[in-house]
Amino acid sequence: MFEKMRKILSKVDADYSDIRYEIKKESVVYFRGKELTKIGSNSTDGYVLRVLKNGGLSSVVFTKESDSESAVNTAMENAQLIAKNIEKPIEFAQTKAVKDVFTPELKEDPRKISITEKLELIKKYNDIPLSYKKIATSNIDYEEVIREKYFISTEGAEIREDLITTRLLGEIISKDGNLFQNVRVRAGGSNGFSTIRDQEGNFEERTSIALNLLKAKPVEAGLYNCILNPDMAGVFTHEAFGHFSEADIIETLPAMREKMKIGNKLGNDVLNIIDNALLPDQLGFYKYDDEGVKVHPTQLMKNGILTGRLHSRRTAAEFNEPISGHCVAEDYRYSPIVRMGNIFIEPGENSFEELLAKLGDGLYILDAKGGQTAGENFTFGAQYGYVIKNGKLGEMIRDINISGNLYKTLKDIVAIGNDFVLSKAGACGKGQLNIRSCHGGPHIIINNLIVGGV
């Protein structure tokens, strides 16, 4: 394969070029209620060519090898068109040209397990919620995505890496009269099919939450101090803070870039945030990004002070900051963009009981469902929660959506728990989907969150 790719690159007349070829193998088992609606295994492939010429950078995505010549020409033309129309030439930060073959260690290779065995396992899980009368339906998707990546550059990089993701995404919908409630169930990871095994307890627990929500009260709209569980804390870290640690987002927003300068004190003293894609066995793990750069753990905030940022080669040069290896594509249909790997708030000192006592009155909100951010403002939902009065957990609440301002909220994170949980299945959409987007953290207290209610 590398030979074929080198041949394509040899036709490029530019200062730098790279090409990535990928074979993507997907297996799926989908249930909608009792019915199996999709099953099978498929394989697709394609190329991404990037060209840096005279300070202009352009990429072309193509599927047919016969299109490679026109891809080369289009990329060069577009790079030159960019070069002609920009004031400041695009540069790439220096990196070591790596030659490596990396295949992750797996606890059970999903490719060696028959689709029939997968089907039986998923069916067994799906039958758990469906055995309850008040469960209206369930949507359970098993997906296995294997990216076999080949990357070469004119600087001499030559990398083979496999990313093997297994994921179980489910939604359990309960119903009472005209009231519907839904909760999510998640499992999976980057290190093999074992992440999908032994999920019976998980399905039982999520089913009982869906049933209990039918009796929960809608939360009253207002301003609350809240304890967020690790999943909610992770989504906050990812959505509200993490995206603005992605250099390509703030690169072209001058006022935001000024606010997010390294050394600025943005958060409460208790707050330490890191992106570490090298933690073994977690969902966000990878070794090289899609520019062939080795990923580094990147401390983003220390004691509330901004200390680092996630970069591509282009943004690292633009910001004159160290490269971090965070330029990642969904697959062969996209050129890479800056992505988080595995972002989290580092654990602190408080037990959950201590957090409850510190909070006094407020809400305990758990398990994110959906989140979005626009600049300094963010909104995301929680699957369920509890009222806290005098440091004690009270009645269950539903319909929780919180909203806040990034800068105010970073200062309003006043206490950090001593526990630590990372997410098992991801789906970050930033123009392209990142199914290995991983986040988590400890329980945390955030003061002054707006809760929308219904």
Place this chain on the structure above:
Amino acid sequence: MEKLLEMARKVCDKAEVYSIEHTYNPITFEDAKLHDIESKFQSGISMRIIKNGKLGFAYTKNLLNREEILQNAIDSIKGEVKANYNFPITKELPQLDTYDPLIEKLTSSKMVEECMRICDILKSKTDGEISISSYKYIENIRIINSEGTDISKKSSLYGIYGSVIYPGSASGIWRVFISKKFEKFPENITDNIIELYTLSSNVVEPEGGKMKVIFMPNSMVTLNWRILSGTSSKSIYEKTSPVANKLGEKIFDEKITILDDSLDDRYPLARAFDDEGVKCKPLTIVEDGVLKNFYYDLNYANKLNTESTGHGYKTAQWGGDMISLKPIPALTHMRIKPGKKSLSDLVKLIDRGLILEGALGPHSGNIPNGDYSVGVNPGLYVENGEIIGRVKDAMVAGNIYETLKNVINISDMLYPSYAGEYRVPAILFDNISVATKK
């Protein structure tokens, strides 16, 4: 393709081969400077086969090996996904105007030039950060099946998105314009962006509570998503629709009429057939507030003992690679009937309220139930009929089956939304819950 179909027919009862080829050329300007030019040439083939009422499905990008894709489809039959429907015999489709050959002549240089022109206008009249992107898109779809259907279509699309961002946020006022060929970004749209941006540059912190709210076309996705969920044959079949038993009943205010019209080729991306080859026809979902129809694909129509309404599309909530998706019921060309008031007339009807210019988190919350709870992105605050500034921290929440009963009035303009295939007006609602920090 024909050969693949022929091979499939030998081993199963029914077969369908779907092919798509598209080219996509996006250009982006960030902070009023050229940032990126990309180009994508993509193609793919997917197939469905049915044997003894069981479905097989497979896809690939490069049809290098016909045996392999057919084998993948045959293997997937073993899972026993039920399919008691036939692929359609579709002939004599209406000729729709979906492709303008002028698009082929549109160069990247010309697109860059147009983006620069708009950057200059917006930059000279606002103090915001300017972001512009434009693209050209050409798509070929062909469907052949064992019943003798052989249909295809070619579409062209040129689109441009212009936004002015409040400095220090990533939030702002944006509008899109789409056409089958290159056209200049209309001046009334740039004027509208500039006016709304200027009127909302002050940050205000009003008290929350129940108030009047205008859902602008950019935030109508909040309501649309829940309407789609409630009226999909998939939700009816799965018993997750709160309006499953309400056909013929009044569910919304009588000013609300919602239909789907994919044949309307005044706009780009019209369709004469869906992704299953079923002939499209206009479908009324809600007429004068009364629920009229649900929408069906072949699969759910069969399960519910009715006919497909021509709404089987290879789509998913989060996009995804079309070729890898199986058709599901989707309402792709939604129109909400406009009213007679201009947008500024609607604003004048507000004593105290909010213009929800964009919504943050429309995908989150209890969608089947019709609940929504979205951040303002941004929200323009109105007092005594005048916009007096923008609200940063606020949430607008409700349930569509309540909200859509509280319609005060509807604007006279239709605006593209949801990938451009929807056309919706702005709607002024009464008595909507708005939570703020006060």
